[in-house]
Structure formats: C-alpha cells, structure tokens
Amino acid sequence: MSRLHVVSGKGGTGKTTVAAALALALAEEGRRSLLVEVEGRQGIAQLFETEALPYEERKIAVAPGGGEVFALAIDAERALLDYLQMFYKLGGAGRALKKLGAIDFATTIAPGLRDVLLTGKACEAVRRKRKDGRPVYDHVVMDAPPTGRITRFLNVNDEVAGLARIGPIHNQAQAVMRVLKSPETAVHLVTLLEEMPVQETVDGVAELRAAGLPVGGIFINMVRPEILDEEALARAGGTERAAVAGALSRAGVGGARRGGRAERLVGPLLEQAGEHVERVRLESAQRKEIAGLGLPSRELELLSGGADLAGLYRLAKDIRKQGIPEAAA
Structure with missing residues (x-):
C-alpha cells in the first residue's frame, strides 16, 4: 500500500474531513498514522475537538483495533530552522536569524523553498525508521492545499532542484521528489457531485498526470441518500x-x-x-464524468449532524469497507 497519502480538493468539498477520516481508517488494526496539516488553519484540531496543534507530533485519536493517529501542524518557519540546524548546525544563530526576519526573507526570495520545507517534513516522516528498522509511521496523510494549487505545491521541488545544482538544498529537493513520484505516494482528490468541483477534479487529475505525480483515487463526499428508485x-x-x-x-x-x-x-x-429529479439527473451526469477518469472512486455519506468526531469514525469505517484507493502503476 502507499505510505504517503496526499489529500486535495476544491474548497468546500470537505478535504480536511476526508483526510482525517482516511488517517483513522489507515490506523485500524494496530497501525500508526500521522495526519499532517500544511496550511496553518488548525482544521485538524477542530475536527478532533482538541486544542491547537503545536509544531510537534501529538497523538490525537485511537482507531478501532488499537491503532493510533498522530497529528502535526507544519510551520514553514520552524521547519526552516530545523533545516538550517540539520544541514548547517546554526543553533543559536538560526534563532537570531528568526528575530531579524531572515526566515521570511529566505522563503520569499527562494522560489518554492516554503513548499520544499512543508513537503519535506512529511516525506521525512515517511522515511523515518525505528531502531528495529520498521517505519515509525505505517502511513502519513497530508491535508494538502486545494486542487488548483496541488500540482505546483508538490512539483515545485523540481524547480528548486533546478535552481540549486549542488548542496543540501539540491539534495533535499531530490530526496523529496523521489518520495513524491514513487509508488509510496498516492494523491487523492475530494469532490462533490456538482459541476464546478467535478470539473476542477478533472483538470487536477490531468495536471497531476502531466507532472508525473501518482494519482490515487477520487473521494466523492457528502453524498445524499437515494429517496426514490x-x-x-x-x-x-x-x-x-x-x-x-x-x-x-x-x-x-x-x-x-x-x-x-x-x-x-x-x-x-x-x-x-x-x-x-433534476438533482439526481445532474449527479448521475457528474458520476459519469468521474468514471471517465479511470480512477477508483469512493462515495462518502453526507453527515447530517456535521463533521464531528463521531462522524469521522463513521466515515473511516466506510472508507475501510470500500477499500483505500492506491495510485495506478
């Protein structure tokens, strides 16, 4: 199975909810998953009804079968300080750079550096091993930027690799891209059975494929029950x-x-x-558009009571029942 699951979708489709439910589904049967947030909205904390996530990995839920879900809100500034300490051993000098505003300066003038730091942190979690050689996390789920920005967000590491021909930045970018373009990764898109989200999904799949990024499946969210046959x-x-x-x-x-x-x-x-009748006909047409992509799709019910913690567990159970989509070979 893929170990890095990147979840994107048009705003309003519930991508954060789906990412959280997917992390729960992957953590069942004693496994460990890490749910990563990169947009600084603290949406994960709200869903799991917990306090704001710090820049550290924290257990936020227990899945059926004893699995564990950890969460991390990645901060680009803190990630850059970690990066400088790791490769340049700056220590206190790095903290001084922060006070001088050099961190903001660096992420502004270096194209794609911010995204390299965000994706790099997630990829590091995928590669991290225990002392016995087993992965620290069985799966990492990233609540990624919306569909309109996802290809650039994931592929920007190629641009940085082209700008920095040698050195730590070049090596970091290359290491990140090896993970993102490997069978270890699957990029999933969340949509609704509505014309605009489906069209954005179709366009997003085309862009991801053109960039050589591994597309996983389509999560059709907020599906209303059938009333009439x-x-x-x-x-x-x-x-x-x-x-x-x-x-x-x-x-x-x-x-x-x-x-x-x-x-x-x-x-x-x-x-x-x-x-x-009109809504059912429109939804039928959108299902055909999605089917034309040739990707596995999973339909998730509309949570009448809202996306609370109980609803997340229901969606996770539904995902497990339908099967977790994998990236095409």
Missing part, C-alpha cells in the same frame, strides 16, 4: 396534480373537498419532486 423518479417527473391530491386524501392527509389541505400540498410536493 428509478421507477419512482420517472413517475415523479410527470405526475399530475389530481393524482397527487387523490393519493394524499386516500392516505388520510387533509380532506377530499376542493381547497382542502391535501390539495394545498400538491404544488409544493410537485415542486420538490421536480427539484429532486
């Missing part, structure tokens, strides 16, 4: 007012008299039925 949908689109009023009266809703409650309900009911 195919036969009922066909009838709903052409039902006459008199037939509906008669059915309501026979069911004991209102009376049969003209202008009664049953008759007054006909208009709103037919309007809702028409809207439902």
Whole structure:
C-alpha cells in the first residue's frame, strides 16, 4: 500500500474531513498514522475537538483495533530552522536569524523553498525508521492545499532542484521528489457531485498526470441518500396534480373537498419532486464524468449532524469497507 497519502480538493468539498477520516481508517488494526496539516488553519484540531496543534507530533485519536493517529501542524518557519540546524548546525544563530526576519526573507526570495520545507517534513516522516528498522509511521496523510494549487505545491521541488545544482538544498529537493513520484505516494482528490468541483477534479487529475505525480483515487463526499428508485423518479417527473391530491386524501392527509389541505400540498410536493429529479439527473451526469477518469472512486455519506468526531469514525469505517484507493502503476 502507499505510505504517503496526499489529500486535495476544491474548497468546500470537505478535504480536511476526508483526510482525517482516511488517517483513522489507515490506523485500524494496530497501525500508526500521522495526519499532517500544511496550511496553518488548525482544521485538524477542530475536527478532533482538541486544542491547537503545536509544531510537534501529538497523538490525537485511537482507531478501532488499537491503532493510533498522530497529528502535526507544519510551520514553514520552524521547519526552516530545523533545516538550517540539520544541514548547517546554526543553533543559536538560526534563532537570531528568526528575530531579524531572515526566515521570511529566505522563503520569499527562494522560489518554492516554503513548499520544499512543508513537503519535506512529511516525506521525512515517511522515511523515518525505528531502531528495529520498521517505519515509525505505517502511513502519513497530508491535508494538502486545494486542487488548483496541488500540482505546483508538490512539483515545485523540481524547480528548486533546478535552481540549486549542488548542496543540501539540491539534495533535499531530490530526496523529496523521489518520495513524491514513487509508488509510496498516492494523491487523492475530494469532490462533490456538482459541476464546478467535478470539473476542477478533472483538470487536477490531468495536471497531476502531466507532472508525473501518482494519482490515487477520487473521494466523492457528502453524498445524499437515494429517496426514490428509478421507477419512482420517472413517475415523479410527470405526475399530475389530481393524482397527487387523490393519493394524499386516500392516505388520510387533509380532506377530499376542493381547497382542502391535501390539495394545498400538491404544488409544493410537485415542486420538490421536480427539484429532486433534476438533482439526481445532474449527479448521475457528474458520476459519469468521474468514471471517465479511470480512477477508483469512493462515495462518502453526507453527515447530517456535521463533521464531528463521531462522524469521522463513521466515515473511516466506510472508507475501510470500500477499500483505500492506491495510485495506478
């Protein structure tokens, strides 16, 4: 299985929720997963109903079967200080650079350096080993930037590698890209059954493939339950007012008299039925668009009570049941 799962999606599709549920799903049966946040929004802390995440790995949940989920909010400034200490042994000088504002200066003038630091931290967690040679984390899940920026975010390391031909920065960029473009990585996209998110997903998959980045699967989020079967949908689109009023009266809703409650309900009911039929048709068309990508897709239910902790566990169970998508060979 892939060990680094990068989760992206158009804003509003619930990518952070899906990333959190995926981390829970991967941690089942005694495994350990690390959930990484790179945008500084503290969305993970809110989902798991815990305090703001510091720049350190912290256990935030226990998965079914005794697995553990850790979380890390990566800060580019702190990551750069770690980087300077690791490769240049700056120590106190690095902290002095921070006070002088040199950190912001460095990440501004060096194209892609910020993203190298963010992705590099996640890749380091993937490569990290215990004393017995086993990985510290079985899986790392990254709550990544939105679909419109994901390819540049992941592929910017190539640009940095081109700018720095030798030295630690070059080596770091090359090491990161070896992980990101390997079978160890799968980039998943989250979408809704709506035209704009699906189109952005289609475009995102094309960009990722063109950049040689491994695409995993599509998570179709917030799927509403089916209310009517195919036969009922066909009838709903052409039902006459008199037939509906008669059915309501026979069911004991209102009376049969003209202008009664049953008759007054006909208009709103037919309007809702028409809207439902139209929505189902649009969703069917979007499913076909997604199927045309040739990628595994997983449908996750709409959480009526919102994305709380109990909802995360329900989504994780659903992901495990459907199977976790892998990147195509």
